[in-house]
Amino acid sequence: MAPISWHSVDLSLDECIKCNICTSYCPVSAVTDLFPGPKYVGPQAQRFRDPDQATSPDHSVDYCSGCRVCNEVCPTGVKIAELNARARAEIVADKGLPLRNRLLGRNELLGKLGSFAPPLANFGLHNPLSRFLAEKVMRIAREAPLPTWSTTGTFRDWLKRTAKERRKSDKKVVYYHGCATMYYEPFIGKAAVAVMEHNGFEVIVPEQNCCGLPLLSNGEFGAARNYHRGNVGKLAGFARAGLPIVGTSTSCTLTLKEEAPELLDMDDESSVQLKMATWDIFEWLRELHEAGDLRTDFRTVDLKLPYHAPCQMRAHRIGKPALEIMALIPGLEIAESHARCCGIAGTYGYKVEKYQIAMDVGAELFDFVAAQGDGVTYSACDSETCRWQLEHGTDLPSRHPIEILAAAYGLYDLDRRDLILA
Amino acid sequence: MIDLLVLGAGLSGLVAALRAAEEGRRVKVIAKGMGAHHWNAGTIDVLGYLAGDEQPVEAPWTAMARLEDDHPYQLIERDAARAALTWFQTLTARCGLGYAGADGERNMLLPSPAGAWRPVFLAPAAQAGGEADAGRPMLIVGLEGMRDFYPHFIVRNLTAAGQPARAATLPWSVVSAARDRNSVQLAALLDEPAAQQRLVSALKLVAQPGERIGLPAILGLHRHTEVMAALQRELKCPVFEIPTLPPSVPGIRLTTALRHELERRGVRVEVGMEVIGFHAEGDAIQWVETATSARPLRHRAAAYLLATGGVLGGGFSSDPGGRFWETIFDLPLTVPQDRTQWFRPLFLDPQGQPAFRGGVSVDSSFQPVDADGRPVYANLWAAGGALAHADPILERSLEGIAIVTGVAAADAIVRERDFEGVRG
Numbered sequence: 001m002a003p004i005s006w007h008s009v010d011l012s013l014d015e016c017i018k019c020n021i022c023t024s025y026c027p028v029s030a031v032t033d034l035f036p037g038p039k040y041v042g043p044q045a046q047r048f049r050d051p052d053q054a055t056s057p058d059h060s061v062d063y064c065s066g067c068r069v070c071n072e073v074c075p076t077g078v079k080i081a082e083l084n085a086r087a088r089a090e091i092v093a094d095k096g097l098p099l100r101n102r103l104l105g106r107n108e109l110l111g112k113l114g115s116f117a118p119p120l121a122n123f124g125l126h127n128p129l130s131r132f133l134a135e136k137v138m139r140i141a142r143e144a145p146l147p148t149w150s151t152t153g154t155f156r157d158w159l160k161r162t163a164k165e166r167r168k169s170d171k172k173v174v175y176y177h178g179c180a181t182m183y184y185e186p187f188i189g190k191a192a193v194a195v196m197e198h199n200g201f202e203v204i205v206p207e208q209n210c211c212g213l214p215l216l217s218n219g220e221f222g223a224a225r226n227y228h229r230g231n232v233g234k235l236a237g238f239a240r241a242g243l244p245i246v247g248t249s250t251s252c253t254l255t256l257k258e259e260a261p262e263l264l265d266m267d268d269e270s271s272v273q274l275k276m277a278t279w280d281i282f283e284w285l286r287e288l289h290e291a292g293d294l295r296t297d298f299r300t301v302d303l304k305l306p307y308h309a310p311c312q313m314r315a316h317r318i319g320k321p322a323l324e325i326m327a328l329i330p331g332l333e334i335a336e337s338h339a340r341c342c343g344i345a346g347t348y349g350y351k352v353e354k355y356q357i358a359m360d361v362g363a364e365l366f367d368f369v370a371a372q373g374d375g376v377t378y379s380a381c382d383s384e385t386c387r388w389q390l391e392h393g394t395d396l397p398s399r400h401p402i403e404i405l406a407a408a409y410g411l412y413d414l415d416r417r418d419l420i421l422a
Numbered sequence: 423m424i425d426l427l428v429l430g431a432g433l434s435g436l437v438a439a440l441r442a443a444e445e446g447r448r449v450k451v452i453a454k455g456m457g458a459h460h461w462n463a464g465t466i467d468v469l470g471y472l473a474g475d476e477q478p479v480e481a482p483w484t485a486m487a488r489l490e491d492d493h494p495y496q497l498i499e500r501d502a503a504r505a506a507l508t509w510f511q512t513l514t515a516r517c518g519l520g521y522a523g524a525d526g527e528r529n530m531l532l533p534s535p536a537g538a539w540r541p542v543f544l545a546p547a548a549q550a551g552g553e554a555d556a557g558r559p560m561l562i563v564g565l566e567g568m569r570d571f572y573p574h575f576i577v578r579n580l581t582a583a584g585q586p587a588r589a590a591t592l593p594w595s596v597v598s599a600a601r602d603r604n605s606v607q608l609a610a611l612l613d614e615p616a617a618q619q620r621l622v623s624a625l626k627l628v629a630q631p632g633e634r635i636g637l638p639a640i641l642g643l644h645r646h647t648e649v650m651a652a653l654q655r656e657l658k659c660p661v662f663e664i665p666t667l668p669p670s671v672p673g674i675r676l677t678t679a680l681r682h683e684l685e686r687r688g689v690r691v692e693v694g695m696e697v698i699g700f701h702a703e704g705d706a707i708q709w710v711e712t713a714t715s716a717r718p719l720r721h722r723a724a725a726y727l728l729a730t731g732g733v734l735g736g737g738f739s740s741d742p743g744g745r746f747w748e749t750i751f752d753l754p755l756t757v758p759q760d761r762t763q764w765f766r767p768l769f770l771d772p773q774g775q776p777a778f779r780g781g782v783s784v785d786s787s788f789q790p791v792d793a794d795g796r797p798v799y800a801n802l803w804a805a806g807g808a809l810a811h812a813d814p815i816l817e818r819s820l821e822g823i824a825i826v827t828g829v830a831a832a833d834a835i836v837r838e839r840d841f842e843g844v845r846g
Contacts, residue, residue, distance in 0.1 A: 258716065317713060
């Protein structure tokens with residue numbers, strides 16, 4: 001186990017003025033007594049955590065979902081979520097990790113395994129008996145919105161199949177697709193590639209591995225470090241060449257930019273180069289637009305669209321770029337969610353002891369979507385697990401804003417979730 | 423490019439943003455975190471005390487004449503300051519959060535959570551019902567085990583000050599099945615009709631005819647107006663709120679109402695954005711930069727309003743060596759740059775504390791000025807807790823200064839700035 005460093009958060013601890021704003025906005029402590037709130041498990045319990053002490057004083061920190069609403073509202077800049085992530089890693093280092101969390105942290109491995117025979121894997125995972133067993137044996141909630149493997153091949157299969165059709169250009173951009181696009185939702189990658197090519201770019205999709213966020217949020221810092229090292233090795237060269245590295249999964253891009261280097265103390269030159277070259281796709285599209293380089297040949301999209309910027313997006317502190325770009329689409333009527341969190345928080349809501357908490361947290365968002373009326377056909381959100389949770393909580397299909405944008409360019413069918421071939 | 427970038431989402435920032443948006447300007451608000459009114463009582467304290475005077479101010483508009491010449495209130499015509507507060511009252515009423523005052527001239531005396539009188543000019547309607555009046559006895563009701571709200575303690579102080587009052591404590595379970603809820607969480611629970619019904623039933627057991635019932639300010643978070651109406655209807659007696667220690671539900675209600683109004687006008691409020699740099703060419707600010715998960719994000723505007731507050735709001739910082747600085751533009755401050763001069767020996771010195779009185783000096787247009795009185799930047803204004811020559815803690819003037827100077831600065835920006843010219 002690699003040592004867990006506290007240097008970057010220890011100083012911010014002193015900034016806590018005990019004002020309780022974080023607890024007032026914490027979506028988890030609002031719905032359960034099992035989590036006493038960010039102030040208590042964060043800056044307050046931190047005073048009792050001793051690097052030389054074998055056991056952590058407060059285990060309720062495990063009920064922190066890591067949504068980072070506390071960081072967002074804190075008036076003095078305490079890194080509460082990072083304190084909590086480190087505290088959880090200390091507990092894991094101390095007590096070990098249940099097999100379930102070890103498994104949930106390895107979505108890349110699960111993605112690969114299932115992709116050998118997706119229909120079989122989907123049946124194996126999604127039939128009531130196996131969900132019952134998974135709950136009893138693994139303590140994975142049987143109702144939780146687990147993804148299904150793509151039955152039309154992985155994203156990379158599609159890239160290979162369509163290699164000849166892919167655009168060549170002097171303007172190049174690197175695409176980080178992440179595990180969900182690779183194995184479960186290749187259509188997100190297709191939409192992203194179509195949008196970037198439509199804007200004149202050649203899209204490079206280099207070898208890459210899982211960003212490591214599921215490991216970080218389950219407290220497995222050692223394994224996460226290996227993943228991040230892998231990505232730095234595979235991607236930093238593109239950063240050095242001056243190419244933007246663009247991702248459609250807000251949590252992956254947040255991890256490459258900040259979570260991994262911050263929590264794992266990876267501030268070597270290559271990690272910093274990768275950090276500074278990584279973009280959320282809409283953050284990058286917004287830059288294009290501000291430079292006057294974004295194509296705006298949009299068709300009318302007559303939709304009323306409830307849009308939720310996920311916690312991970314807000315943690316980027318870049319505003320809501322998807323909202324700004326989607327606002328350019330004629331006909332599209334966007335209703336902006338101010339819900340704090342959908343509840344799922346990565347793998348949090350999959351766990352049997354946290355499933356109901358996640359649903360109760362999400363109620364605010366589900367109610368917001370329901371309040372938009374009957375004419376609504378989709379919700380939209382930038383993060384995959386949040387979309388799955390939204391669909392679970394609202395019975396309404398959910399789309400990534402890049403799918404909406406690709407549809408507005410006339411490149412994509414929102415219903416079939418596939419490209420429209422010219 | 424937008425017309426106005428407001429730095430800070432406290433009362434002065436939100437009010438200024440709304441004022442400029444009402445005048446058709448394109449405005450954005452960015453803030454490091456939530457504003458300081460999450461800590462305050464949600465009342466609008468205009469002028470409660472004068473330095474060296476133990477007695478509270480009765481008539482703030484008259485008393486203002488006794489403030490020093492460089493006090494922020496002295497930079498504004500009295501009629502304009504009054505008009506700003508009237509505008510605020512109209513605005514909040516439209517948001518469904520009515521603010522009431524005595525008669526437009528005098529302060530009210532309202533109970534604090536310690537049962538001391540606070541001189542307040544405008545209060546949320548729910549708090550205004552707690553005005554000192556020996557002819558109208560109070561029943562102060564708390565919840566058993568609620569943090570920092572002790573009815574018997576409040577009543578002892580109120581009766582000592584001549585206000586007939588008695589205390590009652592209800593079981594915690596009337597409001598919440600779970601322990602360890604703060605005031606905001608309790609208020610959210612009371613949004614539910616079932617919890618209101620339980621509270622009404624319990625209050626009927628303790629209330630006596632002729633009393634007005636004072637409760638901690640937890641009577642609804644999002645449905646406050648309905649909760650107040652339901653309670654008074656069912657109990658057939660006046661009900662009022664007493665502010666709690668932080669977090670402040672009335673403060674959050676006010677923030678929420680103002681932010682709804684801003685959203686309605688198309689103004690984005692981005693919280694979680696900390697300014698870490700800026701760039702000026704000549705005497706004009708070109709952009710400010712905020713921290714993100716990677717590269718700093720640039721925000722450009724024709725005009726910038728500093729509304730970041732004082733030390734507590736995060737507008738100023740200090741170090742043990744005696745340096746005291748404004749955190750964004752490093753503007754000249756009037757605070758003594760010598761640690762031994764920050765505070766007088768007595769914590770509650772009737773003259774206040776120099777560190778709290780110091781801040782950013784501005785001209786009559788609310789532009790920060792240097793030692794020679796010249797604007798530091800041509801497109802920078804300041805309002806609220808950052809302003810020098812006032813001690814809002816001693817004076818009980820924090821919200822009054824925030825609203826009056828927020829409005830005045832926004833008006834000055836709208837008046838003086840030829841945005842169309844800047845846009846080119």
